[in-house]
Amino acid sequence: xxxxxxxxxxxxxxxxSPLIHTAFARQTNQSIQYDARLAPLDGFMxxxxxxxxxxxxxxxxxxxxxxxxxxxxxxxxxxARIAQAVNTLKFENNGISGDNTDGAGLIRDIESNLGxxxxxxxxxxxxAGGAARGVILPLLLQNPALLAIANRTPHKAEALQQQxxxxxxxxxxxxxxxxxxxxxxxxxxxxASLHNALPQIPxxxxxxxxxxxxxxxxxxxxxxxxxxxxxxxxxxxDGIGMLVEQAAESFFIWRGIYPQTKPVITMLKSCx
Ligand code: ATR
Numbered sequence: 001x002x003x004x005x006x007x008x009x010x011x012x013x014x015x016x017s018p019l020i021h022t023a024f025a026r027q028t029n030q031s032i033q034y035d036a037r038l039a040p041l042d043g044f045m046x047x048x049x050x051x052x053x054x055x056x057x058x059x060x061x062x063x064x065x066x067x068x069x070x071x072x073x074x075x076x077x078x079x080a081r082i083a084q085a086v087n088t089l090k091f092e093n094n095g096i097s098g099d100n101t102d103g104a105g106l107i108r109d110i111e112s113n114l115g116x117x118x119x120x121x122x123x124x125x126x127x128a129g130g131a132a133r134g135v136i137l138p139l140l141l142q143n144p145a146l147l148a149i150a151n152r153t154p155h156k157a158e159a160l161q162q163q164x165x166x167x168x169x170x171x172x173x174x175x176x177x178x179x180x181x182x183x184x185x186x187x188x189x190x191x192a193s194l195h196n197a198l199p200q201i202p203x204x205x206x207x208x209x210x211x212x213x214x215x216x217x218x219x220x221x222x223x224x225x226x227x228x229x230x231x232x233x234x235x236x237x238d239g240i241g242m243l244v245e246q247a248a249e250s251f252f253i254w255r256g257i258y259p260q261t262k263p264v265i266t267m268l269k270s271c272x
Pocket of ligand 1: 126127128129130131132151152153156189190191192195197198199200
């Protein structure tokens with residue numbers, strides 16, 4: 001019998017995680033079954049319990065249940081505790097371990113796949129919701145020269161700045177708060193691309209940028225990436241690499257083997 005894993009969320013039908021983990025398992029000769037589970041919005045805890053009763057070994061958790069997964073975990077890694085969000089659950093004899101691999105996935109994608117070092121760079125992070133919160137500490141741990149958080153609703157960015165200020169050089173404001181700053185890397189962690197929208201950012205933020213990164217992805221360039229391209233940014237990346245890299249980290253947590261990610265990224269891009 002293969003070991004049972006799944007991704008749980010609402011909605012879930014478009015999740016690429018089953019495809020990714022099945023590819024990892026084939027590549028590393030692991031006997032696992034990985035599927036997608038829809039939990040009712042008010043039924044996350046019950047769905048997790050049912051899965052565990054069926055012999056499930058671990059879960060990936062996606063929108064909107066990452067905070068509930070954080071509450072459910074009996075053991076948390078530091079990065080999951082600080083992100084206040086869990087995307088990877090591992091069921092153990094003595095409890096449930098919760099981790100968050102999203103930030104590590106972003107760092108690996110930028111550094112290993114795209115070939116840019118974060119150390120010493122000036123980074124602009126757009127957004128102050130769950131997606132942004134999950135990557136702030138991992139970014140700061142790479143020692144950027146500056147991390148600026150810009151959000152449509154600036155007080156949310158300022159709250160994150162307060163929370164993380166002891167971990168590095170971090171500033172916060174709205175989208176027009178940094179007119180003099182020369183950013184090297186701009187990361188879109190807003191959900192605007194999900195709604196086919198463009199955050200109201202001034203084109204000047206791209207004037208020195210080497211990389212524009214959208215944590216979302218679609219079959220064509222997102223509005224954010226099109227806007228960055230129009231204003232001369234050479235390197236554009238969507239969230240496919242991050243998605244595969246965070247999955248590889250989860251796979252490692254469960255199976256103790258680190259799969260190769262590049263062939264899986266290529267495969268996913270070809271079937272978007
Ligand atoms: P997630 O967990 O995906 O981050 P979230 O917690 O709902 O989702 O946060 C969504 C983020 O995207 C917020 O930063 C939101 O900005 P506000 O705090 O001002 O609401 C941002 N966002 C969503 N749609 C946007 C848009 N059209 N333009 C700019 N920012 C947008």
